[in-house]
Amino acid sequence: MEEGRKKTIVKLIQVEKSFGQTDVVKKLSLEVGAGEFLTLLGPSGCGKTTTLRMIAGFEQANGGRIELEGVDVANLPPNARNVNTVFQNYALFPHMNVADNVAFGLVEKKVKKPEIKKRVSEMLRLVQLEGMEKRMPSELSGGQKQRVAIARALVNEPKVLLLDEPLGALDLKLRRQMQIELKHLQRRLGITFIYVTHDQEEALTMSDRIAVMNGGMLEQVGTPEEIYNHPRTRFVADFIGESNIMEGVVKETKQGDWQLYMDCGSVLLSQEEGCRPGELHYVCIRPEKLKVSAAPVEGFSIPVQVVEHVFIGSQIRTIVKTTDGKKYKISSPPDGTLLPAESQGFLYWKSGNAVLLPDDEQDGAPLEKGEDAFAIEGGEAGGSLV
Ligand SMILES: Nc1ncnc2c1ncn2[C@@H]1O[C@H](COP(=O)(O)OP(=O)(O)OP(=O)(O)O)[C@@H](O)[C@H]1O
Ligand SMILES: [Mg+2]
Structure with a gap:
C-alpha cells in the first residue's frame, strides 16, 4: 500500500x-x-x-x-x-x-x-x-x-x-x-x-x-x-479518454539509434524505454498532446494530410490522415494557428507526452491471472514514455 x-x-x-x-x-x-x-x-x-x-x-x-x-x-x-x-x-x-x-x-x-x-x-x-x-x-x-x-x-x-x-x-x-x-x-x-x-x-x-x-x-x-x-495497457489507453494509437516494430538504425517503424512512418525512441529491437509496441498519444507542423520535426517522420478542422466550443478538433490511410485526432485551443485543410504536415509530440506500450499479448499486461493488483500501486503504474 x-x-x-x-x-x-x-x-x-x-x-x-x-x-x-x-x-x-x-x-x-x-x-x-x-x-x-x-x-x-x-x-x-x-x-x-x-x-x-x-x-x-x-x-x-x-x-x-x-x-x-x-x-x-x-x-x-x-x-x-x-x-x-x-x-x-x-x-x-x-x-x-x-x-x-x-x-x-x-x-x-x-x-x-x-x-x-x-x-x-x-x-x-x-x-x-x-x-x-x-x-x-x-x-x-x-x-x-x-x-x-x-x-x-x-x-x-x-x-x-x-x-x-x-x-x-x-x-x-x-x-x-x-x-x-x-x-x-x-x-x-x-x-x-x-x-x-x-x-x-x-x-x-x-x-x-x-x-x-x-x-x-x-x-x-x-x-x-x-x-x-500512464495507461499500462492498450485497453486502458483506449477505454479511458481518447487516444491515438499507432503500432510499430522497434528497429535499430545504422547509427545505432532505436526507432519505432510504423506503416505510416517512424519515430526515434530513447534507449531507456524498456523495449528491445524486434518487439512490437504501441505508441499512445492523447489528442491534446499530438501536434502537426508544416516542417519536419527532428526525431519524427510521420507525414500527414490535414483532413478537416471541426470547431467544438472550447477546442478545435483536427483530423489528420497518415500515408497508410489511418486517421488521427488532434485537439487544440481555438486561438492557435492551424494548418489549412488539405495541406501536408508532419506529426510530432513533446518528449514525455506519449506512452509506449508493449503488445498486450506479450509480457507486461494486462495483469496476469493471479497477479496482485497491489503490485502496481504507487509509482510503477504506466508504460514508458516516448
Ligand atoms: N446470474 C447470472 N447467471 C448467468 N450469467 C450471469 C449472471 N449474472 C451475470 N452474468 C453474466 O456475467 C457477466 C458479467 O455480468 P455483470 O453484471 O457483472 O457485468 P457488468 O460489468 O456489471 O455489466 P454492466 O455494465 O452491463 O452492468 C455477463 O456476461 C453476464 O451476462
Ligand atoms: Mg452492472
Missing part, C-alpha cells in the same frame, strides 16, 4: 466467479482503504456488478477470499456484513413515503421509534430533502429518488457503501450535479465507497483510485492521473 493510505477495509484475494461454464470474474485481487472512493470501471459485461454482489454477499465466490476489516466473510449473510448497496436500478418502495423508505433498514433492525425519527431526519437533511418526508416516490424527480435511495443506504451507517451505477438513469446535467454532491457526502461522512460505472469521465472526476476491469480481470489500478497519463 502507498504511504499514508488508511488501513485496508475491503480486500479481495484471487476472487473467482463463474456462472455455468463461463468465468465472469477471474482471480481478481484488490485492496480498498478505509474512507477511500474506489471506482470499478469497465465495459458492459466485464463483471463489475458481479464483483459488487460478491462483496455484499448476494453472490457466492467460487474461489479466492473476500475480507472485510480483516475477516473472511464467506459465511456471513448480506445483513451481517457492514456493507450497504445502492443498486443499478434503485427501486424505492412505491407504496411508502420518503421517510418510510429511508427508515426501512432501521425498522428491520428494530431500532426504537424516536431514534429512527431522528436519524431519518438527519439523513434527509444531509441529502437535502428536508420537508419531503411525506412525499411518495411517484412525486419525486429522478435526482430526488436517487438521493432517497442513497439516504436509505447511508442511514444504516455502513462502513462500506457499494454503488452500482447510481446515476445511470439521470440526465446529463443532473448527473453532473449529483456527482459533486455524492463526492462531498462521501468526504464528509468518511465512508468507503466502491462505485461502479462505465462512464469514464465520472470515474476520473469522482474517484481516489480507479480499478479498470476488462473481461473479469483487472487491467490497471491507480489514481485518475495515473490511469489517464
Whole structure:
C-alpha cells in the first residue's frame, strides 16, 4: 500500500466467479482503504456488478477470499456484513413515503421509534430533502429518488457503501450535479465507497483510485492521473479518454539509434524505454498532446494530410490522415494557428507526452491471472514514455 493510505477495509484475494461454464470474474485481487472512493470501471459485461454482489454477499465466490476489516466473510449473510448497496436500478418502495423508505433498514433492525425519527431526519437533511418526508416516490424527480435511495443506504451507517451505477438513469446535467454532491457526502461522512460505472469521465472526476476491469480481470489500478497519463495497457489507453494509437516494430538504425517503424512512418525512441529491437509496441498519444507542423520535426517522420478542422466550443478538433490511410485526432485551443485543410504536415509530440506500450499479448499486461493488483500501486503504474 502507498504511504499514508488508511488501513485496508475491503480486500479481495484471487476472487473467482463463474456462472455455468463461463468465468465472469477471474482471480481478481484488490485492496480498498478505509474512507477511500474506489471506482470499478469497465465495459458492459466485464463483471463489475458481479464483483459488487460478491462483496455484499448476494453472490457466492467460487474461489479466492473476500475480507472485510480483516475477516473472511464467506459465511456471513448480506445483513451481517457492514456493507450497504445502492443498486443499478434503485427501486424505492412505491407504496411508502420518503421517510418510510429511508427508515426501512432501521425498522428491520428494530431500532426504537424516536431514534429512527431522528436519524431519518438527519439523513434527509444531509441529502437535502428536508420537508419531503411525506412525499411518495411517484412525486419525486429522478435526482430526488436517487438521493432517497442513497439516504436509505447511508442511514444504516455502513462502513462500506457499494454503488452500482447510481446515476445511470439521470440526465446529463443532473448527473453532473449529483456527482459533486455524492463526492462531498462521501468526504464528509468518511465512508468507503466502491462505485461502479462505465462512464469514464465520472470515474476520473469522482474517484481516489480507479480499478479498470476488462473481461473479469483487472487491467490497471491507480489514481485518475495515473490511469489517464500512464495507461499500462492498450485497453486502458483506449477505454479511458481518447487516444491515438499507432503500432510499430522497434528497429535499430545504422547509427545505432532505436526507432519505432510504423506503416505510416517512424519515430526515434530513447534507449531507456524498456523495449528491445524486434518487439512490437504501441505508441499512445492523447489528442491534446499530438501536434502537426508544416516542417519536419527532428526525431519524427510521420507525414500527414490535414483532413478537416471541426470547431467544438472550447477546442478545435483536427483530423489528420497518415500515408497508410489511418486517421488521427488532434485537439487544440481555438486561438492557435492551424494548418489549412488539405495541406501536408508532419506529426510530432513533446518528449514525455506519449506512452509506449508493449503488445498486450506479450509480457507486461494486462495483469496476469493471479497477479496482485497491489503490485502496481504507487509509482510503477504506466508504460514508458516516448
Ligand atoms: N446470474 C447470472 N447467471 C448467468 N450469467 C450471469 C449472471 N449474472 C451475470 N452474468 C453474466 O456475467 C457477466 C458479467 O455480468 P455483470 O453484471 O457483472 O457485468 P457488468 O460489468 O456489471 O455489466 P454492466 O455494465 O452491463 O452492468 C455477463 O456476461 C453476464 O451476462
Ligand atoms: Mg452492472
